[in-house]
Amino acid sequence: MSVLHLRVVTPTRSADDVLAVLRADAGVVNLVLHRGVVVPTSPGAGVADLVEADVAREAVDDVVDGLQALDLERTGSIVLESVDTALGDAVARAEEAAPGEGDDALIWEQVERAADGGATASATFYAFLVLATLIAAVGLLTDSQVLIVGAMVLGPEFGPLAALAVATVRRRRDLVAGPLRALGLGFPLAMVVTAAGVAALDAVGLVPQEFLDGRRPLTSFVASPDVFSVVVALLAGIAGTLSLTSAKSGPLVGVFISVTTVPAAADFAAGVVTAQYGTALGALGQLVLNLACILLAAVATLRVQHAVWRRVRGSARAA
Incomplete structure (x- = not known):
């Protein structure tokens, strides 16, 4: 029921x-x-x-x-x-x-509250984003896909993206400031802290030589955006939005695992610190691409859901 x-x-x-x-x-x-x-x-x-x-x-x-x-x-x-x-x-x-x-069923008030709650620029949000980025950095340094996946799950970035999508579809300017602040401050903060951590490891010689040489076959995809990055990010944005509107949190775990936002932020920070500027540039492109595609897919999904649900309600009233 x-x-x-x-x-x-x-x-x-x-x-x-x-x-x-x-x-x-x-x-x-x-x-x-x-x-x-x-x-x-x-x-x-x-x-x-x-x-x-x-x-x-x-x-x-x-x-x-x-x-x-x-x-x-x-x-x-x-x-x-x-x-x-x-x-x-x-x-x-x-x-x-x-x-x-x-x-x-699309319950706009519930969706707005859920998205707004996930977009709160709180100390907890920043802590989770920083911790996720640090874990991703360790995964990159050790070429560990397990740690990359763990960082993706921990990252809280979908909340602000969903809130921006809701604000766009509902034309609610009052809902924009919170998620923009969360993303605009959260990712730079996470990258700065991660860069400091990688710099400290590099100073004491703990950055693996394989990473410095660019030999990381299991995690190099993080800094290599391609057409499949676009496809996966779009699909993840659709799945995440459906999870939000149907009040089912389970599928969100799959969304977190499928997109490389947090790992890309970590790769940018680590690449800048270790003078791997090509890697850093690719990672930054991956980050921007994923964020943009998730937001675009979320907005499109909400618009389609709204149109379909309005038709269902209209047909019920006419019956």
């Missing part, structure tokens, strides 16, 4: 309107009203009502649109929670009545 639990805090004067919105959608089930149970937490605020319901994923976007039209984001709040298991004939009927399939 693909169901989300909805909690709406509303002023008593708007409770009947909230109930009308929810009753009007066949994808809503288990509707509950709690009168006067929300205790005020700020001076001047009054006691409010709480409305709860379970909503088929396919119906959530319409329901949220109806609730937002009541100005509840200012006068109350709207909370959506994932439900692991939902049993019952009523739940099954709600899912059947809702248009389309749950995994195909």
Whole structure:
């Protein structure tokens, strides 16, 4: 069952309107009203009502649109929670009545929040990006594909790219600054720290001679962008976006492993420090190419999903 639990805090004067919105959608089930149970937490605020319901994923976007039209984001709040298991004939009927399939449903508010959360320019984000780049650098120095894969998995760069894609499709300028800051500061910081680390190893003679000679057959692809780099990055951007919009995190691991953004950043830093400028230039090209292709694919995927889901919803309303 693909169901989300909805909690709406509303002023008593708007409770009947909230109930009308929810009753009007066949994808809503288990509707509950709690009168006067929300205790005020700020001076001047009054006691409010709480409305709860379970909503088929396919119906959530319409329901949220109806609730937002009541100005509840200012006068109350709207909370959506994932439900692991939902049993019952009523739940099954709600899912059947809702248009389309749950995994195909595009819930813009949820997508925006998920992308915005992944684009937060926090200390944790920078730490993960720096650590991933350092691990990738060790993988390059030792010609270890295992470490390269580990660095790809650890890298958090897809979050800001997804947030930029959502901001582009939704035309939300207020969502652009965060991901741009995360990427614009994160990668230079990671490359500077990695360059310092490689320089320290080089100073004490711990950089393998094979790396200095350019003999690394297992990891040389990182600094060699080609047509397959474009194809893989585009496919990864599509897969990552589908994972984000369907609230399925599992496929994201495959996305992280398939693109060489973090390893390319590490290769650029290591190449500059060891005077392998051709390698550094190739790695920089790989990094820019991968970031651009992922973003392009994410934007295109969201546009297609939006068009398809709008048609599904329109057909359901006309039926």
